[in-house]
Amino acid sequence: MPEAFSEGQLDIHKLTALLSEQDIAPAQEAYGLSWAGKHQVYRELKTPTSQTLVPEPDESVNFDTSQNLFIEGDNLAVLKILQKSYHSRIKMIYIDPPYNTGNDRFVYADDFSESIADYKARAGQTDADGNLTHSDGMRGNRKENGQYHSNWLNMMYPRLALAKSLLREDGVIFVSIDDNEVANLRLLMDEIFGEENFATELIWKSRQNVDSRNKSNISNDHEYIIVYCKDVSKFKFTGKSIDLKKYSNPDNDPRGPWMSNNILGLANKDQRPNLHYTLIDPETNIAYECPAESGWRFSKETMAEKVAEKRIVFPKKKSGRPREKVFLNELSTRFTGFSSFLDTDNGFTLNGTREVRELFDSKYFDFPKPLALLKNLIKQGSNDNDIILDFFAGSATTAHAVMALNAEEAENNEAGKRKFIMVQIPEATEADSEAYKAGFTNIAEISKERIRRAAAHITSELPESVDSKALDFGFKAYTLADSNFIPWQQPASYDADSLMAQLEKHLDPISDNATTDGIITELMLKEGYTLTAIVSEGDGYYLVTQNDALIDNFDADSSDNAGTSIRLAIVLDDMTTDKATQIIARAPNKTLIMDRAFSDDANKANIVLQFEDAGLVVGCV
Incomplete structure (x- = not known):
């Protein structure tokens, strides 16, 4: 009876309900997502933080002029601090949170009534004498934990709720996830954003090689990107560019390149009798009968207009079928809005790993997202002067993508002025890792260094026609810290x-x-x-x-x-x-x-x- 268990633990109330012959249902039932600690999350969400941000000019690049931000600290506290200044100012949010695979480490015991010093002591970052240890305060969330899913939900809920208030009315949030928590994430975001503001669930083919870890012998080679809007009626996807190779002009039509399109309908004669008639080629007088099960797409009057305008292409043989000319210059958009637009052109995790290795000459991250994927999402979710927020910055691919996209637009004489805000907790690197041996004691240090190196690389690749000084390749660095004012105790x-x-x-x-x-x-x-x-x-x-x-x-x-x-x-x-x-x-x-x-x-x-x-x-x- 798997339904009698929750998060690996026996739920005695469910078991009793399953076995009992009596009706022991609760007095009131309602549809929704519930988990251990949810009410405490509500309290923590409403609790203001007394912490603040401290500028770090020495860690920055062009501190006085850059419009980009990098903030080092627990993202929940940072999101609370940003509420007043950035409320309804962010156009796009992308996050790649822990997937809760059983090997993740993240902060899920938040307490804003304590100081940073108290937090570090509780989290094990300092010893009894206040000296720093190698711990970063993040905790492993193993599948054998009694509140495995609840811990993840307790971590995600307040961060997503605070993120929503930062979005503009036409704003959008993209969240990467895999099968471990995709179902819970959908329900969680339905509750926060409203299920009516669900936009789509994108599928991204993330790997090329076989993954043999699945017990059912199915190789999972995809991940999901869940998309919600602040107000779905105010956001429109661009989608994927149409295939321009399908358009040509073999007959030198003065209206320009065209492609042929099917003109068969979807209704039989009983359903739409006006769409069933004989179509005659005015030049050859060959008659073409429509299939009885489908008919034509257009009425007889509309079809006559298209024939007169030479928009119908008649076949050379009677056995063929007429088709319609669709002209490229008459399309309302040159993009398709399919949810499967994230094809192989968006790269794989392997590409993301290579991109980081090329900058550092070493592998510092296991599964970084590729640049092509983030650039595509940024194109979909923002315009040339918007702010993009990533509060699980990790390898800082989002910042790299913003700078790269701005540079590409500048090459095409477009604005290229998107701005980024990165937030990353100083998660400690493993003592035996290549990153630690290279002098990086935490992930935030690597993130900042990647932005510096990516900026230098992009600048070196710019053509002479582009003024690199007109582009923003810097960032203002800030660190989460205790307030400058003594709190009342x-x-x-x-x-x-x-x-x-x-x-x-x-x-x-x-x-x-x-x-x-x-x-x-x-x-x-x-x-x-x-x-x-x-x-x-x-x-x-x-x-x-x-x-x-x-x-x-x-x-x-x-x-x-x-x-x-x-x-x-x-x-x-x-x-x-x-x-x-x-x-x-x-x-x-x-x-x-x-x-x-x-x-x-x-x-x-x-x-x-x-x-x-x-x-x-x-x-x-």
Whole structure:
């Protein structure tokens, strides 16, 4: 009785229901996906994170100018941090998550009430003295685990739910998966995105060689790519290019190349009597009878018009069958929207492995996705100026594909300005692996290095007609870290001394590990500014300028929004009335002033009044 077991464990309630002669069904039943820990996932999803992102200019390429991002850290915390700044801004998401094969390691015990230091201790990344160990906090999920599928679902659910809110209304998400969890993933995404927003399930032939691991002696040579939309009515697939080789012009028709198409119908004479008639060639007077079971595709009147326009090709022999001319220049689209468009031209995992090896002269990943596959998906899911997010970055094929596609478009005098956001947890490399021996202690380091090397390779292949400086081959690197501000912690007891000690810590709430860049970045994110906003330094203050965010339905190409931007002024120290006057003259949308920057309460009250009198928003931190 396999139905009496769940995740390898006996479910006594199911067993009792199967064996009992009594009706012991629950009081209420409903269709849906349920698993152990689902309600806890809801709580974790709603729990805000106190963590932030710290800029890493030394790890970046063209930090000051690049619009691309690489973020190192647990993707669940990162997705929470990005919610305000990137809500409804992402056009396309592609992820290649753990397939839950029984050999995967991933984070599925998330707790946002703890600090990064506490998390590292719990996850085994640090020992009792706080020293780093080789552990990365990721856990193996073996099939013999009691909650094998539940662990995977607990990991995936909140990440997909947060990802959905980042998508634009015309946005789309592609998720690679195999047979281990494809059924659960479909149900999970039905719940998050709505089953009405399911677009398709693409089949990708992933391997050429025989896979003999399947017990039924079937070689699995394909994977799936599940596609959901934010609103399926607002997204259209391009599909696969039609075969132009089928079009020619043997009769020098002035309307250009054409191909012949079948004109037989699908209805018998009883169903569609108007489609059953004799078709006569006006030049030879040969009569062609339609098959009794199908008839013609067109009515007698429509067919007469096509014959008059010389759109019907009559055979040279009476035994042949007339066909219709379909002209290339009259097609509404030159693409087919078949769900099987991912053919062998999209490469195999073998190609992905070779591409990484060519960059590093070594094999660092087992099953990286090939460039051709990602470029095809990016073409389907985005336009030339969109943002593509991958929060399981892995080998960074997505970033490589974005840069390669931009370069290809630039060669054809197209825009080529797509941008990427990569997120990758610093998953430790095995101590005996080639990557570790080469100096890469975690996957995120390899990901960043691949982007650097891929950019150099693409640049070297560009023709002289393309200005490589006009393309964005860089990225801004950020790392997940604890907040720059000291969090409030409930005292062990509520006596006066304990409360006073806690209050004294918040006279100046800046953490000892805080940096100026870190504080500015954290405040930018909390105010909804993106990580690519421009930060300039004034006379004792910072001005953050963004040209397209925080404006509903902003259209950068609209004349109504020409020159539109929003600005945030930040003052960290030494606030004076003269500095307030300078900032007011810049008319920022909002000004944030650290409370410690005021000399006293009177100074604070006067400066706040200055801003209010000028009709400007001011806040104190």
